[in-house]
Amino acid sequence: MTEALLQVRGVRAEYGDVKALRGVDLDVADNEFFALLGPSGCGKSTLLRSLAGFEDPSDGTVTLVGEDLLAQPAHRRPVNMMFQSYALFPHLSVEKNIGYGPARAGLSKKETAERVAEVISTVGLDGLARRRPSQLSGGQRQRVALARAVVNRPRLLLLDEPLSALDRNVRAQMQLELKRLQHEVGIAFLVVTHDQEEALSMADRVAVMNEGLVQQIATPQELYRNPVNRFVAEFIGRSNVFEGTASPDGLVLPGHAGVLPGNGEGGYLVVRPEDVVLGEPGTDRLAKAPTLAGRVLETQFSGGSTAIAVAIDGVPTASGQPVLVTQQGFTTVRRGDDVTVSWTADNGRIVA
Secondary structure (H helix, E strand, O other): OOOEEEEEEEEEEEEOOEEEEEEEEEEEEOOOEEEEEOOOOOOHHHHHHHHHOOOOOOEEEEEEOOEEOOOOOHHHOOEEEEOOOOOOOOOOOHHHHHHHHHHHOOOOHHHHHHHHHHHHHHOOOOOOOOOOHHHOOHHHHHHHHHHHHHOOOOOEEEEEOOOOOOOHHHHHHHHHHHHHHHHHHOOEEEEEEOOHHHHHHHOOEEEEEEOOEEEEEEOHHHHHHOOOOHHHHHHOOOOEEEEOEEEOOEEEOOOOOOEEEOEEOOOEEEEOHHHOEEEOOOOOOOOOOOOEEEEEEEEEEOOOEEEEEEEEOOOOOOOOOOEEEEEEOOOOOOOOOEEEEEOOHHHOEEEO
8 A cells, every 4th residue: 555645543532431432543545445334333433523623532643644633623624524414505506515615715716616617527417506405316416515525625535424315226326426436536535334335335445343443454355255353254244154163174163073164263264155055965066065954944036146044953153043145046945945055165264
């Protein structure tokens, strides 16, 4: 990674007995799309508000382009924030909503108009400059909010759940659009979300947070294939997780004679559903991969793939849930069928 634009070191935020942040470290590069991902209450919004100047951390340092960000008042910081609600002025047109910031900053009418026209074109709002927010779709209002946030040319744009107000179809479209726009405007984006699909589809790197701590920072692909612990494995995508003791060959389960294939150190074995192979009793479709006998509980077709839930005889998952198998397209198995499941050691990751 190139030299960091933003450096966060040891940031803590405590409110009485509540420890919202418990020593957060992370770097964001210039022009990077970085996501803070985690469940509600994990501290991600507190960190975002601390960067924006709306919260005062109890401890730690934050530098932006080498300068102390926390020492500057909120209105002086070279960052901008796009809120979940968009907070557009309902009585102002699109162009006046976008031009409000530059005008307040003291730019001339000519320079303000030039910046507004440029950003309207960049975010795809041509022909809508005179409309008011009530005359726009949810996706168009989202673009106005983004245009208003970047028109002042901040070094870092903070986005708090930017797509949560949109319906499912529009949200999927805007995930790709927001990534494209980030490249167009050439500004580092730091987005907060609890939606893993949103983070994985948009971000260059993701910081997974839980209980005020960063659990792992990595690319979406690395997070999915190589989670560092059980929390990350279960929060990012679907996982089959088994609890036991690591051995040279895999994971040893209490009361189970065999060894579940996998690599790594820790007490949990993680296997993604698409890496589990379904077979018939008495067969082994994966050479040198032990099979586990079970029974199909349910199948669920969801367009391009089918999810199959299998109860394994005498081998419970850590959560007590059945083993999940994902197959492309339709499946020929039915509820009640006797089957086997297996996977290779390369597809089993043992974590803490």
